Amino acid sequence: MNVQLSHNLNLAANHAVAMKAPVDSRDLMLAPLKSIGTISRFVRNETIFSEGDSVNASFKVVRGAVRLCKVLPDGRRQIADFRLAGDFFGLEAMDEYALTAEALGDVVAVRYSRARLDRLEDEQADVRRDLMGVLRRDLTAAQMHLIMLGRQTAMERVASFLVQLASRQDAESGKSIEVPMGRQDIADYLGLTIETVCRAISEMKRARTIDVPDRHHIVIRNLAALQSVAEGDA
């Protein structure tokens, strides 16, 4: 199951693909880490760590999904990223976490003590090299997210988000994708209100681009059309 990852990971120019690695590469990498990780479980909406906490561990999602967010004093919330099965989080923190990590649903994760992780990195050069690759990918994803928040319209953001999810789940036209987060989480990730997200989804439904059998599932009826909307091809 755990095989050393070749670190020549391809990062496609494609926006959505750039945000997430191909699914099969996730479990392959970083076998040496297994020796120092311990399993942690979190229930729905449980806080894994909070902004400002001193850093003593990083994590990797095994099952479930996590949101990384920050809440402003007046309650405004922005989600920086979601972490799904196979993703690391808490890796970018220096001495204090800059973001809060919360379980979207029930979560199983591997916890890596920072002290042990640092030691392992010193001992095994390839561990640090691979983790550096993880940071690079996260930074590139954050930069793409910046463009979305700074310069895309509401429709474009929602379409981009769905393309991202679809890409992550290898879904083509006709397939159904799982949407583990609620509408409010999507809104906070996209820098919109929940109402605007709903209206965008409804409009795509009307345009026969997607179907929504239930809140947590969306059928991609026309992926090409979705991508066009995401890119602003009107």
Added chain:
Amino acid sequence: MNVQLSHNLNLAANHAVAMKAPVDSRDLMLAPLKSIGTISRFVRNETIFSEGDSVNASFKVVRGAVRLCKVLPDGRRQIADFRLAGDFFGLEAMDEYALTAEALGDVVAVRYSRARLDRLEDEQADVRRDLMGVLRRDLTAAQMHLIMLGRQTAMERVASFLVQLASRQDAESGKSIEVPMGRQDIADYLGLTIETVCRAISEMKRARTIDVPDRHHIVIRNLAALQSVAEGDA
């Protein structure tokens, strides 16, 4: 009304700190890099590398400033970050640059061949460890930028930006800060139009929070007030 605990980070200040390496650490760290770097010069608006180019080098700014941006097919532009003296850039790229790097004015930079850099990292563990720290700081800065674009108003963004600049230049109330980029660059960094940036600056001028002797200099008359605006304390 309750003042939040110290762990509730001031967004703008946090962002600024995340962007800023202590000045004296810049030249001290990564001394081994000196052996493999070569000096490059770029003129105002020259492209250093373009989105999609295959990666063969990373850089460190010696003098001047660089913008990292992406342009959408229809011309919309988002600046992901500015790099000032002492900052690395192009470090996050995997096999293709995801962003375009352009010289704001005339720029002197050190160019590190990726092949040599990779080799040096393999040979000297502390080089890779330090560069990982750079990536961590960049990622944290990008996450703070995300919050700004997703959840702050125009006034808050402009104020945050000025606080950032001031922090980077160790400026207190009464001091003047240098603004190396034009209004359009500021707008594209903040996800606003140039007009909105102008109006925000004018309003702060009217409120006696700042003075603008010329386009490339701003006097911070009341840093505390500026920070309040940045945090949305109305």
Added chain:
DNA sequence: CGTCTGATTGAGCGACTTCAACATATGTGG
């Protein structure tokens, strides 16, 4: 000077938000 580029200000508009009502799950105790 006149020209050019970048910055500033004003007027009107539109996309997204806000506020409000309603709908659809999901869960709980009787």
Added chain:
DNA sequence: CCACATATGTTGAAGTCGCTCAATCAGACG
């Protein structure tokens, strides 16, 4: 298993912040 409660999602109507369009201004430079 149903009645009710709560959370989450959807739709409509009205308001607002930031954008667009347009005119004017301020330096820089030949």
